[in-house]
Amino acid sequence: MSNLAWIFVSTLLVNNFTLVMFLGLCSFFGVTAKVETAWRLGLANTFVLLLTAAGAWVLNTFVLLHTPFLRTIAFIVVVASGVQIVEMAVKKHFPVLFRQLGIYLPLITTNCAILGLALFQTARHYTLVEALVFAIGAGLGLTLALSLMASIRERIEVADMPVIARRMGLVLVVASCLSMAFMGFAGMGSAP
């Protein structure tokens, strides 16, 4: 049990997927102009992460045992079809949510956090329960990073900035400061 708690805290804070492991940076920089969209995208990502964790674990345990070289190809196909299925299901059963998420839902496919999760859980030999906890931690960590970044960018938007800082340069420096803050959690210990 303490092992599960540690995996959760470690992925959420100490090894935050976005700010420390550098996964899912495209959405981190691309979709963090507004807090509301950032928040929703984070939760949609968490859901896909959970599905991927389960799918990748099943594939890895029962199918890919003797063909490890097919892992990358198999995982990306699982991710792509998983996102497609989620998109269809959400569209049919939750049309309001579907409209709110818009283009961000299909874009989750090319989010490296999803494939990264599948690869990391394989490399660390997680059991199914551990993998699911890992996915929840990663998803909430992603949501946390996205919302933090979006709140800061909303303030920057109304501030009087020099011309050269109005593009991505400043956003990256802000990300650096956020990342530095998360490095502080490293004192809690290293990854299992």
Next chain:
Amino acid sequence: VTTATADQATLMPGAPPPASVAADIWRGIVRENPVLVQFLGMCPTMAVTNTLANGIAMGLATAFVMVGAGLVVSLVRKYVAHEVRITTYIVVIATFVTLADMILAAGFPVISKALGPFMPLIVSNCLTLGRAESFAAKVGPVRAMADGLGMGLGFTASLALLSAIRELLGRGSLFGFDVFGPRFEPWVFMVMPPGGFLTLGIALLGLAWILELRRRRAEVLA
């Protein structure tokens, strides 16, 4: 250039205007540099640029994948149905990534270990899929390979620049060889995650500053 404009560019319908092979290669290296201008492929840019050798290995592996995937995507472009094209491109890219991964693991086991899961993660690098969709799927095999080579080399150049700065300041060495001597106190921050964001951020601020100076000078002259 924000990501929004990059998205518009990759979603533009129709084939790119005709150009020579040299122009196709050169465009990716300078004017549409993937990292510094288009802002694509951020994850490996940050994650593996803590030493120069890692940065260059990642860049060249990406270039290999882009040339190979460009060739195959361009060859099958007339036979792939519109609805399944993205999946097809991803599977093609994943195949070449697996190849690159195995070659690296066999030839350079140390670098392969250092890159770890970021090697297979080339699959979900938005740069590879973006160029397959916006360029390779619309032109002949020679131009597709030229574009892949140019973008790959441009990517390598940016990664080499960033990782050289980070390794020099963070470890006081280049390619693992000591540069500053034993009295240099390494700025460890630069090889840690925040240093990656900071280095690229300052590089982009510097680039924006130079462009702004140039624009002002042109205004004064006009």
